[in-house]
Amino acid sequence: MRPEGTTLESPTGGGSLPRSANRVGACVVIAEFEVKAESLDEFVALARCFAQECLDSEPGCWQFDVVMLESTPNGVLFYEAYDDAAAFAAHCQSAHLSRFKAAFPPLIVGERPLRKGLT
Numbered sequence: 001m002r003p004e005g006t007t008l009e010s011p012t013g014g015g016s017l018p019r020s021a022n023r024v025g026a027c028v029v030i031a032e033f034e035v036k037a038e039s040l041d042e043f044v045a046l047a048r049c050f051a052q053e054c055l056d057s058e059p060g061c062w063q064f065d066v067v068m069l070e071s072t073p074n075g076v077l078f079y080e081a082y083d084d085a086a087a088f089a090a091h092c093q094s095a096h097l098s099r100f101k102a103a104f105p106p107l108i109v110g111e112r113p114l115r116k117g118l119t
Contacts, residue, residue, distance in 0.1 A: 026119045027088045031078040032069075032112040039107035040074055046107070047076060050100045054080070058094065060087020074109075085118070 035043045044066060051064040060083040069075035082088040091097060 023083075024119055025084050027082040027085050028117050028119060029078070029080040029082070029088060030115040031080070033076045033104075034072065034109040034111075035074045035076055035107060036109055037074050040076075043076060043104060043107040044068070046100070046103055047078065050096060051078070053096045054091065054094075057096065058082075058087070058091055060084070061091060088116070 033043070047066045051066050054061045054064050061080065062083070063079065063081035065079040067077040067079060069077055080088075080091075082091065
């Protein structure tokens with residue numbers, strides 16, 4: 001076990017991971033979408049804007065990655081990390097989440113059930 005406050009080496013060799021990467025009690029959320037082929041660029045742009053808004057306006061959100069899946073054509077995954085379950089609950093009440101939820105449905109074929117866990 002690493003001492004508190006140390007960093008982890010990035011598996012890609014790009015430096016170190018943030019100290020929060022080994023935070024106990026963090027809430028990790030994975031959302032996954034199958035996007036209409038003709039809407040992929042629009043969905044990804046919308047998702048990246050949404051992710052940045054979450055990072056900028058939610059103090060408890062410290063990671064929000066928009067990932068294009070290699071294994072699923074037109075599959076997009078969100079990997080989100082929050083300080084704790086309360087920070088994720090605050091995210092769920094945000095105006096920007098409501099706007100995103102109103103905007104994306106015409107762009108997708110389907111959405112997998114949300115997956116959550118604690119570190």
